[in-house]
Amino acid sequence: MVSRLIPYKRIDLAVQAFNQLGLPLLIYGDGRDRESLQALAGPNVTFLGRVSSERLIDLYQHCRAFVFPGLEDFGIAPLEAQAAGRPVIAYGGGGALDTIIDGETGVLFDEQTVQSLIEAVHCCEATQFSPAACRRNAERFSLDRFQRELMNFVETKTVEHRENRWNYDNTGQ
Numbered sequence: 001m002v003s004r005l006i007p008y009k010r011i012d013l014a015v016q017a018f019n020q021l022g023l024p025l026l027i028y029g030d031g032r033d034r035e036s037l038q039a040l041a042g043p044n045v046t047f048l049g050r051v052s053s054e055r056l057i058d059l060y061q062h063c064r065a066f067v068f069p070g071l072e073d074f075g076i077a078p079l080e081a082q083a084a085g086r087p088v089i090a091y092g093g094g095g096a097l098d099t100i101i102d103g104e105t106g107v108l109f110d111e112q113t114v115q116s117l118i119e120a121v122h123c124c125e126a127t128q129f130s131p132a133a134c135r136r137n138a139e140r141f142s143l144d145r146f147q148r149e150l151m152n153f154v155e156t157k158t159v160e161h162r163e164n165r166w167n168y169d170n171t172g173q
Helices: 011-021 034-040 053-062 077-083 114-126 131-139 143-171
Strands: 025-028 045-049 066-068 088-091 106-109
Touching: 011 025, 011 034, 011 045, 011 114, 025 053, 034 045, 053 077, 066 077, 077 088, 077 131, 088 114, 106 114
Parallel strands: 025 045, 066 088, 088 106
Antiparallel strands: none
8 A cells, every 4th residue: 555644545444454354464655643553553564654756666566456445536546556557456436436447457345344345355366457457547547648638639629619710700600
C-alpha cells in the first residue's frame, strides 16, 4: 500500500484484514494515524514510511497486488500500480469504478468492511491477472492520451464553429 495514513484512506481495514489473513502487508507513507495503525498491526504488517518516486516504481513492480481500501474521487496510486502491471484490490466506489476493471485489472469489493476486503483478497489470489492488461488499462489515463484527445476535441469544435458560422453567413440564418 502507498498512502497518507489518515482516517478516510481506511488503512485500518487493510491492517485488520491482513492480520486475519496472516499475509504480508507493506505500507508506505506517513500521517497522523501511523501510531494507532502500528498498534493495530500484527507482525505481518510492516510500515516503511515515505519513499522516493524511483523506489516507488520498484515497489509497484515487485508487489503481488496493490490494496486501495478508501473511497477517493480518483486516486492516482491504483493507476501507478496498474502501469507497473499489477492488479488492484479496491473498494468499489468513487474513482476506482472508472480506473479498475473488475476481474480484469483487479478486484472491487462492495463494502468497506474487513470481511469484504478478505473476500476480495481471496478472489485476487485465485485470479490470473495479465500484467499487459493492467498496463493497457493504465494507459487510458496517460498524459499523452489526454493531450491527444483534448487536441482532437478542440480541433473538432473549431471546425464545427467555422462551419456553423459559414452556414449562418451564407444563409443569413
